[in-house]
Amino acid sequence: MSKKYQVVKxxxxxxxxxxxxxxxxxxxxxxxxxxxxxxxxLLPVLESYDLFxxxxxxxxxxxxxxxxxxxxxxxxxLVLRPEATASVVRAYVEGLASQxxxxxxxxxxxxxxERPQKGRYRQFWQIGAEAIGYGGPGVDxxxxxxxxxxxxxxxxxxxxxxxxxxxxxxxxxxxxxxLVKYLTDNEAGLCEDCRRRLSTNPLRVLDCKNxxxxxxxxxxxxxxxxxxxxxxxxxxxxxxxxxxxxxxFQVDPRLVRGLDYYTRxxxxxxxxxxxxxxxxxxxxxxxxxxxxEMGGNPAxxxxxxxxxxxxxxxxxxxxSRSELVAGPExxxxxxxEEAYRFAFQLLFLLRxxxxxxxxxxxxxxxxxxSQLKFSDRIKSKSALxxxxxxxxxxxxxxxxxxxxxxxxxxxxxLKNLANIDWEELKSHLQTPGFAYAGREYxxxxxxxxDLLKLLKIYFNELNKLEA
Ligand SMILES: [Zn+2]
Ligand SMILES: [Zn+2]
Numbered sequence: 001m002s003k004k005y006q007v008v009k010x011x012x013x014x015x016x017x018x019x020x021x022x023x024x025x026x027x028x029x030x031x032x033x034x035x036x037x038x039x040x041x042l043l044p045v046l047e048s049y050d051l052f053x054x055x056x057x058x059x060x061x062x063x064x065x066x067x068x069x070x071x072x073x074x075x076x077x078l079v080l081r082p083e084a085t086a087s088v089v090r091a092y093v094e095g096l097a098s099q100x101x102x103x104x105x106x107x108x109x110x111x112x113x114e115r116p117q118k119g120r121y122r123q124f125w126q127i128g129a130e131a132i133g134y135g136g137p138g139v140d141x142x143x144x145x146x147x148x149x150x151x152x153x154x155x156x157x158x159x160x161x162x163x164x165x166x167x168x169x170x171x172x173x174x175x176x177x178x179l180v181k182y183l184t185d186n187e188a189g190l191c192e193d194c195r196r197r198l199s200t201n202p203l204r205v206l207d208c209k210n211x212x213x214x215x216x217x218x219x220x221x222x223x224x225x226x227x228x229x230x231x232x233x234x235x236x237x238x239x240x241x242x243x244x245x246x247x248x249f250q251v252d253p254r255l256v257r258g259l260d261y262y263t264r265x266x267x268x269x270x271x272x273x274x275x276x277x278x279x280x281x282x283x284x285x286x287x288x289x290x291x292x293e294m295g296g297n298p299a300x301x302x303x304x305x306x307x308x309x310x311x312x313x314x315x316x317x318x319x320s321r322s323e324l325v326a327g328p329e330x331x332x333x334x335x336x337e338e339a340y341r342f343a344f345q346l347l348f349l350l351r352x353x354x355x356x357x358x359x360x361x362x363x364x365x366x367x368x369x370s371q372l373k374f375s376d377r378i379k380s381k382s383a384l385x386x387x388x389x390x391x392x393x394x395x396x397x398x399x400x401x402x403x404x405x406x407x408x409x410x411x412x413x414l415k416n417l418a419n420i421d422w423e424e425l426k427s428h429l430q431t432p433g434f435a436y437a438g439r440e441y442x443x444x445x446x447x448x449x450d451l452l453k454l455l456k457i458y459f460n461e462l463n464k465l466e467a
Contacts, residue, residue: 010114010122017324021312022125024319026107028153029127036146038105038129043087045109046070049077055086055290057260059200066112068122080111085261085287085303086294088130093296101133101299107308119309130303132291137237140265140286140302141245147269147282147304148247154311155318158272159281161249163242165235166203166223166256168263169289175226176202186216204258222253234264261287265302274314281314282306327379329450330398332359333371335387340364342461343386349457355450376401382451384458394462396455411462418459420452 007013014022030040049069056062068080081087084106096102109123116122129146131139144161151159167175180202187195191210198205206217227235242249257266266285275281284304291299330350332343343359350357360366360374368385375383385397394411409417 010116020324021315033105038103041104041106046078047081049079051086068111068113082112092132103131105129125308126305128305132301133299135300137234140238141241160270162252162255163267164255167231171226171228175223178221203256206256224253257285261290263288274317281310328356328358330357331375331380331383333385339386414459418456
């Protein structure tokens with residue numbers, strides 16, 4: 001036996017039908033974000049080590065412990081990106097800044113070298129957006145409203161929005177000073193990591209998961225008490241705009257984000273049910289100083305990252321497996337060689353016209369019975385039976401799987417139906433006293449536009465046989 005390969009430790013395959021959840025999340029993001037003026041940016045997965053050390057900050061867990069470092073052949077340290085904001089800013093400064101402000105979004109895998117544990121992998125997926133060159137609270141509101149609509153469109157209503165303001169480079173230092181003083185007074189109660197964070201990244205103590213640290217954090221001073229006039233007015237402006245759209249949110253004075261670069265607005269979208277304690281699906285915030293720190297001209301900016309794995313978990317609880325694995329509109333069932341050839345041609349015409357059609361394509365001699373079984377197993381919505389008789393006498397023999405209804409028509413009836421157009425069909429049905437042999441079928445067709453398309457294409461193909 002040859003060697004059996006396994007997925008690398010800490011990584012996983014996202015198999016169907018779960019992959020469909022990722023696809024849904026991505027597809028909606030593309031459609032919706034475009035309507036908000038966000039354009040897609042495709043970024044490399046590898047970046048230089050320094051990019052993250054500079055932007056995320058050397059005192060963070062990400063840079064200290066979780067970077068996925070890949071030495072290249074020249075001994076230079078590259079990393080698999082742990083997040084994408086730094087990459088977006090790098091790309092903006094390098095290639096877009098001369099065009100002014102930019103609204104960008106991305107979709108892709110991120111990497112962190114964490115100890116593998118249940119539900120956590122070294123490769124995970126994010127959808128994110130960054131608005132660079134925008135300083136006012138309007139774009140902060142826009143991003144939050146964009147996400148609110150995104151979750152609503154996905155059918156996820158129980159998501160709570162939390163916002164806070166961390167202050168700017170003018171007011172932040174006095175807050176930091178007060179925080180460090182408070183934490184130093186309580187240092188004995190902090191965990192080992194937090195004692196170290198005290199000097200490197202004291203804000204990070206506020207979202208430590210350790211129970212003792214949580215208790216201490218609860219009485220710590222909040223950034224809101226230290227805001228300068230501009231920061232306070234920015235925060236009020238954001239709340240006014242959110243209220244104008246009647247979106248519900250909570251001001252959470254203890255909401256912080258662990259990375260050094262955040263300023264002013266920070267926000268989180270948290271699932272009320274379905275995720276347990278790790279319930280944040282989106283984290284975002286403003287980083288007004290980062291573009292300049294990374295070598296660009298000063299440009300205020302804000303962005304968010306959404307965890308696709310957590311989103312998929314929520315969607316999985318909403319969408320049934322049968323919705324996720326949609327069967328073909330039609331399964332073509334053939335009997336005999338001539339019917340196989342006819343069905344084979346019809347199959348690609350249907351697909352080219354936009355229908356999901358399927359048949360037992362590599363088994364020309366498969367029995368009718370086993371084809372029907374196969375059609376059932378993949379949850380086809382209808383089965384079109386094509387045998388010698390159907391071809392010779394030009395008949396329609398279509399079975400609708402859900403209702404069990406069989407549509408059987410002879411050539412003339414099929415011809416009449418195939419000639420009807422959709423709008424006409426609807427108006428026929430609204431005409432009082434309208435009598436027509438195909439009426440029962442029409443009613444079925446009104447409910448299923450794809451079926452009408454199928455009949456038209458089938459009829460056209462039958463018609464060619466005659467010629
Ligand atoms: Zn300020
Ligand atoms: Zn701690």
